[in-house]
Amino acid sequence: MIVNQTLHITVSALFLALVIYRFVVLMRQPRNPARWGLWGTLAGFVFGLIVGVDIVFKALERLVPGSPWWLQHVLLCAGGLAVQIFFIYSIDDRANAYRRARWWTGVYVVFQVAITALYVPAYLTGDLAALLRHDFMNAPLMVFANLVFVGYVGLVEVTVTRLSWTWSKVADRVWLRRGLRLIAIGSAISVLYAVHKVAYVAAVYLGHQPPWSEFQASFVPALAGVVLITIGSLVPRWGARYETMRQWRRHYRSYQRLAPLWTALVNAFPEVQLEEPYQPRRDGYRLDDLRYFVYRRVIEIWDARRALRPYTSRAHRDSAIATARAAGLTDTQITAAAEAASVAEGLRVRSSGQDRRDDDHAPKMPGGSDLAAEVAWLEQVADAFARAEAR
Numbered sequence: 001m002i003v004n005q006t007l008h009i010t011v012s013a014l015f016l017a018l019v020i021y022r023f024v025v026l027m028r029q030p031r032n033p034a035r036w037g038l039w040g041t042l043a044g045f046v047f048g049l050i051v052g053v054d055i056v057f058k059a060l061e062r063l064v065p066g067s068p069w070w071l072q073h074v075l076l077c078a079g080g081l082a083v084q085i086f087f088i089y090s091i092d093d094r095a096n097a098y099r100r101a102r103w104w105t106g107v108y109v110v111f112q113v114a115i116t117a118l119y120v121p122a123y124l125t126g127d128l129a130a131l132l133r134h135d136f137m138n139a140p141l142m143v144f145a146n147l148v149f150v151g152y153v154g155l156v157e158v159t160v161t162r163l164s165w166t167w168s169k170v171a172d173r174v175w176l177r178r179g180l181r182l183i184a185i186g187s188a189i190s191v192l193y194a195v196h197k198v199a200y201v202a203a204v205y206l207g208h209q210p211p212w213s214e215f216q217a218s219f220v221p222a223l224a225g226v227v228l229i230t231i232g233s234l235v236p237r238w239g240a241r242y243e244t245m246r247q248w249r250r251h252y253r254s255y256q257r258l259a260p261l262w263t264a265l266v267n268a269f270p271e272v273q274l275e276e277p278y279q280p281r282r283d284g285y286r287l288d289d290l291r292y293f294v295y296r297r298v299i300e301i302w303d304a305r306r307a308l309r310p311y312t313s314r315a316h317r318d319s320a321i322a323t324a325r326a327a328g329l330t331d332t333q334i335t336a337a338a339e340a341a342s343v344a345e346g347l348r349v350r351s352s353g354q355d356r357r358d359d360d361h362a363p364k365m366p367g368g369s370d371l372a373a374e375v376a377w378l379e380q381v382a383d384a385f386a387r388a389e390a391r
Contacts (some may be wrong), residue, residue: 091347175240340388344385
């Protein structure tokens with residue numbers, strides 16, 4: 001029992017921290033009903049979970065006799081209503097969303113009135129005490145109250161599963177699509193909670209006592225479902241940030257890989273450099289900042305390369321192409337190796353004071369059709385150039 005209570009308290013504490021964090025985020029856009037719905041989903045589950053912690057349950061029982069069970073289930077159902085509101089306001093216009101939210105709120109109220117109408121006499125007659133002992137045969141009113149609660153939970157989870165899976169098919173953002181699918185899977189797993197609870201009670205009434213605890217077995221799919229739903233709700237925001245970080249790292253890697261080629265060319269033609277190289281602490285870590293500096297570096301490489309052309313020769317380029325082809329390189333690798341050889345040759349000729357203005361200069365080699373392709377090709381040139389310089 002200690003292990004179960006420890007797990008219960010740990011999970012409650014972790015989710016409570018998440019609720020507080022999401023509330024701080026919510027205050028930045030307090031007029032967004034969808035965000036309130038998302039926060040309400042977490043809050044309803046977390047506070048319902050906290051009420052179920054043994055020490056909290058007993059404290060509430062002493063404060064207001066009979067309140068903990070009722071309060072816990074009202075909060076959990078409120079979390080179900082909140083997730084529906086989140087989806088409604090996320091996918092519909094304000095006017096239709098308001099009408100649909102009112103309808104589902106009415107459904108919530110009807111179920112809570114039914115639960116309360118069954119719970120009050122059940123508490124007064126001792127049915128609740130029998131239910132807490134898992135003596136379902138002597139707690140008919142509480143069993144019916146539980147079934148009403150389970151019916152509402154099942155209705156919510158089926159609705160959320162259908163909505164999230166349907167909208168995941170048309171979502172245009174990859175991380176939003178992944179988040180919606182996680183929510184759909186989590187909701188589908190949560191349906192098992194309702195199915196198990198109904199099946200367990202039915203088995204008891206039919207004279208078959210399952211050899212496991214109803215609470216413990218029901219807790220597993222409920223917790224798993226909520227965890228997946230929570231992760232799914234966070235994925236669109238954090239997934240996009242993760243993707244931005246990945247792109248920043250890719251751009252920074254490209255910026256660094258181009259450095260040997262850029263340094264050699266800019267040292268030869270310093271006039272092409274219009275500003276200082278990128279420094280994260282000075283220029284920031286935003287993706288747009290680094291993308292600009294990568295673009296700037298590509299331009300400076302080509303400006304210097306154009307100025308270097310009079311010092312290159314077609315014959316040297318052709319020789320480099322033949323050598324690369326003999327080595328079994330791909331077409332792209334061949335052109336990159338030939339370009340690197342031309343740059344190295346041109347820099348050597350220029351540093352020696354020679355001028356080939358009357359020679360058949362090496363033509364400009366093709367790069368890429370866009371910035372990404374251009375950078376990828378110049379990275380290969382830079383690598384080949386660095387290897388050639390190392391020899």
